[in-house]
Amino acid sequence: MPQTPANPPAAPRSQPAAPVSQPSRPPSLRSAARVVARERLLAQLTEARRRRCIVLQGPAGYGKTALLTAWRLDLLALGFDMAALTLEPADNERQRWLDRLLGCLSEVSPALTREAMVLADRGTDDEAVERAIIALVRGIAAHPRDVTLVLDDVHHLTAPRVLEPLQWLLDYAPANFHVVLASRVALPLSLGRLRDQGMLLELDQRDLRFTLAESQHFLRAQLGDISPRDARMLHELTDGWVAGLQLFAAHWKRKKANASGLTFATGFVQASVQDAGAFAEYFEREVLSRLAPDEAELLVRAAACERFTASLCEALGEQALGEGEILALLARLEQENLFITPAQGPERESWYRLHPLLRETLAQRFRSRSEAQQRAVHAAAWRWFRDHRMLEEAVRHAVLAGDADTAADLVQRYADTLIMRGEVRKALGLLRAIPADQVQARPELRLLALRTQMFSRDLDACAAAADRLEADIPPGDASLRYRLALLRFSLVLLRDDSQGALALLPQIENVPADMPALFIGSRNNLLSWLYMHLGDYERARRIQTEAAPLVIDGMPLLGTASGMLNGRCMIGFSHALEGNMIQAERVARDVLREVEQAGHGGAGAEPEYFAAALLGEALYEQNDLEAARRLLEDRVDVLERVSIPDSVLRVHTVLAAAHWICGHRLDAFAQLERLEDYGTQLRLDRLVAQSLANQIRLHLTSGDIAAAEAALARLDTIAARHRNAPRGSLDAIHMVTERAHLLLSLAHDDMRGAEARTAALIAYCEARGWQRHVAQTHMLAAVVASRRGDAEAARTHVLEGLRRGHRLGLMRSVIDACPGALGEIVRVAADTTLDPVLAFYVERLQATVPPRAAQAG
Secondary structure: OOOOOOOOOOOOOOOOEOOOOOOOOOOOHHHHHOOOOOHHHHHHHHHOOOOOEEEEEOOOOOOHHHHHHHHHHHHHHOOOEEEEEEOOHHHOOHHHHHHHHHHHHHOOOHHHHHHHHHHHOOOOOHHHHHHHHHHHHHHHHOOOOOEEEEEEOHHHOOOHHHHHHHHHHHHHOOOOEEEEEEEOOOOOOOOHHHHHOOOEEEEOHHHHOOOHHHHHHHHHHHHOOOOHHHHHHHHHHHOOOHHHHHHHHHHHHHHOOOOOOOHHHHHHHHHHOOOHHHHHHHHHHHOHHHOOHHHHHHHHHHOOOOOEOHHHHHHHOOOOOOHHHHHHHHHHHHHOOOOEEEEOOOOOOOEEEEOHHHHHHHHHHHHOOOHHHHHHHHHHHHHHHHHOOEHHHHHHHHHHOOOHHHHHHHHHHHHHHHHHOOOHHHHHHHHHHOOHHHHHHOHHHHHHHHHHHHHOOOHHHHHHHHHHHHHHOOOOOHHHHHHHHHHHHHHHHHOOOHHHHHHHHHHHOOOOOOOOHHHHHHHHHHHHHHHHHOOOHHHHHHHHHOOOOOEEOOEEOOOOOOOHHHHHHHHHHHHHHHOOHHHHHHHHHHHHHHHHHHOOHHHHHHHHHHHHHHHHHHHHHOOOHHHHHHHHHHHHHHHHHHOOHHHHHHHHHHHHHHHHHOOOHHHHHHHHHHHHHHHHHOOOHHHHHHHHHHHHHHHHHOOOHHHHHHHHHHHHHHHHHOOOOOOOOOHHHHHHHHHHHHHHHHHOOOHHHHHHHHHHHHHHHHHOOOHHHHHHHHHHHHHHHHHHOOHHHHHHHHHHHHHHHHHHOOOHHHHOOOOOHHHHHHHHHHHOOOOHHHHHHHHHHHHOOOHHHHHHO
16 A cells, blocks of 8 residues: 555645644634724633633624634733634534644644643543643643633534633633633523532523624625614614624615615525524525626535635536635635635635534525435545645545445555644544445545554554454555554554563564555564563664664654664663663753654654653652652543553652652552553453562551551452463563562561562563663572571672662662661761762662661661
């Protein structure tokens, strides 16, 4: 399958723009300048600018959008940041709505939505979306200025799964975040609390309609000289309805009305003011009928698109107008206020959007045509959007044209490129637009659907679907079979199953010819993970250092889980697993700096969070507890959703230890319990075992032996399940279980049992290259020997632990080995002439804790 969008089917162009439409903004200042200044309402809005929520509710044509456009200038002048989004019927779907919301706010600052976007990639279940909203709220709270979000046409949101995230946004909003909702109907949201707290401003139809003075001002701006009598008559007929006044003004210009010239519409207005159906009838009779046939036909076809340009209208075909004539027509219609307004789009052309009332009228005409005629327009539209690299619109119109096969071709061609750019949500959103039968008929799209399940951590369903897909792959399709093997390997990694990965090794070692860099990078990173868990750290690192640079479309592949930055994180992780925290820290800092400098966006999420987990562990190791907490606390939610089990384990362990040392004992246990819950939910025994082992250590430190023994019984049950497991990632279960028993032996003063376990544990860790754990266990052995009265053995173990700890850059690991470790180090240092390097190392260790704590230890 082609992986680069360099050559679309009909016209050679570069890769498509983002598949999800860019957020729609209010009409431009050209329109706003012609709107009557509504000082009364603008003053109310400005006075309420710091309230949590503002609601504008009224029928179509009451000037809600124009009012908010004018207010935008006032807010910007007051130092507010503002984001605006005009909603559409298609937004009544949770993933698309969330995508557009985040895309809109990211225009204020990418930092607002950075973590939320990462979380939004990982599923649309309630928990995942609520986490994304919470991450968004935190991002906004950290912003230095007030942020106002304007959501127009909110009446399009009716699905509970869409309204619930909006409710969360209102409920959780920080003090510097303000939400403005404009709707034609009452909102099905719970606003009572905000109303009672005085944090809500509500403006309805009575507030939004023009006063007599505003109607007179508007009509004078539109018509020039108009008598007070005629202006009052128009105001009374329309009851201040802005759209009605606009229609009358347009008609007046054409009719050059005399004293009785308004009678043509009096009955219409009196019978059905603000009624969209009557409006459509009137528009047909008084506006469309006065356009030339080619002009009216152009607008009918344009109504099939949410936004349009002159060249798009020309491409929709079957009219005699050229692009220049169309551009002049659109400019004239806009200038005459005939319900066409500028819209946001790529800057190379002027974009327009129809007023909703006008579009409803035109769409009714369009739907009355034959299915063949409608499909022909959509077919012309998808080709134009494809050639202009607007992928989402191209796919949507291809489906509407009845050409689902072409829509599937587009998604199949560009999905991997979008994923490589970190635009996972967009790729998966396009997949959802394809009919299910098309997805099932295409193994490539089924593989993309598997990624959706993997991202949302629905691992069982993903594995079952992978089995079904494997049976349907043609025998000669080595590329697809290889990519499926990579996905299976990723699944076993997420399950912490190194033996399952080892079984898949023959399927991914040899890369088929012409395999894109995205998958070569994935293969390299997966192999590094496997070899480091098998204890072959050098080989894990060589896979990265000896690999050819990964390049896609002439650019290095740095971001995503497959990129070279994640590969460098694998190098750092291999050092951390081995115990060399000096090297792990250097790698982590370099990766974080490069991610920050390059601004990889969504593509940089995986390496950023992987590197943050590594650096957090290194900071804790150096006893920089506050820096470790600052780095990790706000990243935990995202890490749990995007990173591998190893990173999640390290982050929770570091935060629990930091909380404990700072005296936050309940927080420490809560952190470990969260790790246990995470591991239990995903059936990750190693993470559950590590959590229990750390809980045992804390219980023993606080003197709660009964709680420690209860946790140890649970830990023993897990260890028994893996007693005869082959070497791999689960080896750590035996190690932490033995250490827990050793600590309990010390608590019971069972020195003989403790001594036997220390020797075996040192050998076990040595065999796996776990140098940090070897250093820790030597400190444990020193305490055991000292309590047995064997001062020489204690000295030997202390010196060996110090040498290893210094070489590896360890601080907290040495001190945290067990209660009494630092005291034993101090005693040995006092009785032994240490070389200057080790003596200085001991001074640094002593400086990590207050003198009384060191003496007590």
